[in-house]
Amino acid sequence: MVRRSATGRIGIADVAVKAGVSHATVSRVMNGNYTVDPDIAARVRAAAVELKYQPNPVGRSLALGKTDTIGIVVPDLANPTFQAILRGLSRAAAQDGYRVLIADSFEVSSEEAILAGEARRRCDGLVLCAPRMSDAELEEIAPSLHPLVLINRTTTAADIPSLVVDYGQGVEALAEHLAELGHTRLAFLAGPAGSASNGLRLEGLAAFKAGHPQVEVTMLDGGSDFDTGHEAVDAVLASGATGILAFNDLVAMGLMSGLHERGVDVPGDISVTGFDDIPFARYTTPTLTTAAVPIAELGAKAWQQLRALIRHEDHEAPGSRYQPRLEIRASSGPAPANPVPSNPVPSNPAPSNPAPIPVPAPSR
Amino acid sequence: MVRRSATGRIGIADVAVKAGVSHATVSRVMNGNYTVDPDIAARVRAAAVELKYQPNPVGRSLALGKTDTIGIVVPDLANPTFQAILRGLSRAAAQDGYRVLIADSFEVSSEEAILAGEARRRCDGLVLCAPRMSDAELEEIAPSLHPLVLINRTTTAADIPSLVVDYGQGVEALAEHLAELGHTRLAFLAGPAGSASNGLRLEGLAAFKAGHPQVEVTMLDGGSDFDTGHEAVDAVLASGATGILAFNDLVAMGLMSGLHERGVDVPGDISVTGFDDIPFARYTTPTLTTAAVPIAELGAKAWQQLRALIRHEDHEAPGSRYQPRLEIRASSGPAPANPVPSNPVPSNPAPSNPAPIPVPAPSR
DNA sequence: GCGAACTGAGAAAACGCTTTCTCACTCCGG
DNA sequence: CCGGAGTGAGAAAGCGTTTTCTCAGTTCGC
The missing domain is CATH 3.40.50.2300 (Response regulator)
Known part of the structure; x- marks a missing residue:
């Protein structure tokens, strides 16, 4: 017969009763505190398993002051670019035991600031993609969002890394x-x-x-x-x-x-x-x-920066600039001898060859 | 001079002190409880604005027993299908003031159950896309995930809507x-x-x-x-x-x-x-x-079902079956007179025409 | 003008957990 | 044999809210 607390879920109290110890001891065991007598620890663990006890993360978050969750604000989840950033971020964060809360502003830039604030309060840090937000507004809210990483934006506020693609x-x-x-x-x-x-x-x-x-x-x-x-x-x-x-x-x-x-x-x-x-x-x-x-990499990098901020590490470079790499495929070719055959365009005689240009390596 | 609680953030206590009232009254005002004297309410509101007070959602969640967050477990965020479901879900949920926590299992099906459990505990409900999970495991964990909506899976457990595409x-x-x-x-x-x-x-x-x-x-x-x-x-x-x-x-x-x-x-x-x-x-x-x-619609529908469950409404149809619509474009055409010109395939003389087939409407 | 009904706000108890504080108990040296 | 150090676990105090409980102060009816 399983006791149930007010919420209907099994809590630390149930385990404590079953194991015949106090709440505190159960907590100690669950968190690997080794000052607990091995026999008692075993008893607690057995009780926890039997009751299928799983600590309530909300209570835990309140006590610890952290949520193990980060937020990301994107203007449009339909855009493959943001999907990729989200994916890279999610994967990297997951590896460190963090989850990602998403906030899609659906291109409504007036919502971005509010959304960002709300998301931030539920999380330990925030990644902000807000291409349309005005510089003034960004400057204003950025400090209040503190463990914050910006994508494709910069701010004068200190301690706010920016990842920007050139x-x-x-x-x-x-x-x-x-x-x-x-x-x-x-x-x-x-x-x-x-x-x-x-x-x-x-x-x-x-x-x-x-x-x-x-x-x-x-x-x-x-x-x-x-x-x-x-x-x-x-x-x-x-x-x-x-x-x-x-x-x-x-x-x-x-x-x-x-x-x-x-x-x-x-x-x-x-x-x-x-x-x-x-x-x-x-x-x-x-x-x-x-x-x-390198968009997925960008998501991963965002997590690294954010993690450094959350852990109060001396984050190396507070931001990075990504150089895109030219990817020459089949949609580009030599200019046609006589340009576009369709509309009646004033077809100036195409200069056979432009001034010679130094040829860069295919990818830099 | 702004007082700061232990965590460094402004709390309800700060507002209470500033307005010269108790925590309880501040809470009442913030939650629109009209039993508060208008003068006092105004004073509290002024104090809240001045201090830029924003209630801590974690404390709120603990007290209210709800997080206003739902989770979604997907096998691969790189897949446009799941991206679209996520988007539809996120948009629909946002309209009702809910946020979405994502859990990407990265195709590791052994992770799915654990991930689902963890996500569920942080949220008020869960949408589960787990195409690889065994039926047995699904049956086992489904009840414990309760406000739960399944995508492209079904279960015998009651009260678990399934949205499946045919x-x-x-x-x-x-x-x-x-x-x-x-x-x-x-x-x-x-x-x-x-x-x-x-x-x-x-x-x-x-x-x-x-x-x-x-x-x-x-x-x-x-x-x-x-x-x-x-x-x-x-x-x-x-x-x-x-x-x-x-x-x-x-x-x-x-x-x-x-x-x-x-x-x-x-x-x-x-x-x-x-x-x-x-x-x-x-x-x-x-x-x-x-x-x-109709994939975005599916995400929206998932939210509707989940919302009904969360609110304990009598959810109409506990699940839906989606009929795909044939979308005939240019990549399909008449069979060639003499099939594939490439590999040495035993080219059986193509039967000029197959048995006549009843022609369905282009889209059903 | 006095007791009853009301109003409105503070005190305190949840919510579920972690962690400090405290203290009973054991063990050891003198 | 006694006192101090050490150990391990319970009691209690947070964490930041909401909400019930309680009660002082008003208002109203008779």
């Missing part, structure tokens, strides 16, 4: 790659307007333009998903560009699908590049040239 | 579709051996075979990811089949990519079908014929 360098490398292939008219299919990582990409593009005055770069509005890319086909064709830098792989895939429907050959007529190197990028037709971000 | 019916419909197109040699690229949903697919296939004795169906070993499909190219070609039923969309994509590399035309030479209708299925080349599972 999107600028990545886009620059992709543009460079297209320029080497002879493309002189490029278009950038931008991401969401307020996005921090889109800003970084624009900076990279600016740097590229500075070094390649002969290359024309058109800016096109966009977004971050398939549909954005698919809907951008008209704008892309109208631009007359032969090399398209899509905001990310999803957009690139949507675009390639749309171009395919129009009978435009990739990379024969138009070259397309993505960004992120999501797993699917290897399996598109043609396979997608992109900039690879 | 994979059998889906595969049967896909096979039927290929048969209608004139394919008489099919191959099934199976999923992981112990997987419950693979079992359901095999049942569907058996039903199909019973109704179509003239169609030959080869079984090929497989798995559940891209690489599986990619590596299966040789086996697929060797089988001589012209219609391939891949375990899921991922496998189908890997296979199509491999076939493309070999110069095999899809669907000209070989038709390929997937399963799940992940978002990417619309954007492959050719677009993928598949069986659509």
Whole structure:
């Protein structure tokens, strides 16, 4: 006959009664405190097993002041990038006995701060992906979130590691790659307007333009998903560009699908590049040239930083910058002799070859 | 000067002191108990705002006996299907003020039971996706997990809703579709051996075979990811089949990519079908014929069932069965006049047309 | 104007655990 | 044989809330 406490679950008290000892002793045994007489310890363990006793984590958390749980705030769980970060984080944290609580803001940036605060209070630390949050708001809330790691954002507050991907360098490398292939008219299919990582990409593009005055770069509005890319086909064709830098792989895939429907050959007529190197990028037709971000590694790294903070270790480098690696596949090729055959674009006679450009190693 | 309790965070006691009232009154105000004098309530609220007081959820959980958190156990967070379930679940739960704790078992089925138990104890309820767990083990642990919803598994225990996708019916419909197109040699690229949903697919296939004795169906070993499909190219070609039923969309994509590399035309030479209708299925080349599972809806439904259990409502139907919808796209086409041009397969003279088959509506 | 019904807020008891404090008991040396 | 050190386990005090219990102070009816 199993006694049951008020909540209906078996508690430490039940075990104590069964083993004929006090609560305290049961706790000591369960936590491997060796000041307990082996005989008594055995009796307690037997009672615990018989009653299938499992300590209540909430009580434990309250007493210990820790939850063994970390939180992650993401803007959109549908995005493969955040899925990968979550996965890397979850796996790494699990190895140290931590669980992950997710908070999806569903792209509603006004929710992010509240969500982050709530999540943080339930957890021992937080990983924050909030690309749309304003710098001001980020600065304001960051300190209150303290064991905190930022993804693709930075703050002036001390003790807050940032893991940021160098999107600028990545886009620059992709543009460079297209320029080497002879493309002189490029278009950038931008991401969401307020996005921090889109800003970084624009900076990279600016740097590229500075070094390649002969290359024309058109800016096109966009977004971050398939549909954005698919809907951008008209704008892309109208631009007359032969090399398209899509905001990310999803957009690139949507675009390639749309171009395919129009009978435009990739990379024969138009070259397309993505960004992120999501797993699917290897399996598109043609396979997608992109900039690879070591994204799962990023999740793991986020955990390492967070763990150091939680354990009050002297965390080595308070943040890291990730250099994307150019992943040249089949969606990018030489510029066509006479560009885009579709819309009535003022077809300026393609300069047969651009100024020679130093050739970088395929992957840096 | 803000007082700080032992943990360094502001607690209810600080607010009580500042407002010159007792803990109890602060609690009453924070919880909207209207038996408090409006003046005092205002004073408390002012103090709370000034101190930026936020109730500690752990203490709250202990007192209330609930965590406002649910858990989900998934075998592999890299799988788009589980990602989608997670997303649907998370979104639906968030709307009711619940958070989601994830537990990824990383395909280690021996971990699933422990993981599930741990997750359950921290949460008010659990959604369990454990395709590899043995029936015996499932039966054993299910009751102890009680507010529990199963995905793609069933149990005899009462009060445990199951949401199961009728994979059998889906595969049967896909096979039927290929048969209608004139394919008489099919191959099934199976999923992981112990997987419950693979079992359901095999049942569907058996039903199909019973109704179509003239169609030959080869079984090929497989798995559940891209690489599986990619590596299966040789086996697929060797089988001589012209219609391939891949375990899921991922496998189908890997296979199509491999076939493309070999110069095999899809669907000209070989038709390929997937399963799940992940978002990417619309954007492959050719677009993928598949069986659509309303997967995000499934996540939402899981929350509804769980919520009913948590609230002790009379949950209507204790479980649901989802019928996949045939999604015919470009990867399936008429059987070629003379099958697979590659390997030296005993090419039996293709029967020009199979027995006439009643044509079902494109989507049921 | 006095007792009964009410109102509103503080004291204290949960919730389930960990950990410090305390003390009975054993063992040893002098 | 007695006192001090050492050992091991129970009592009790947290951890931060909510909620019941209790009671002082008001208000109302007769």
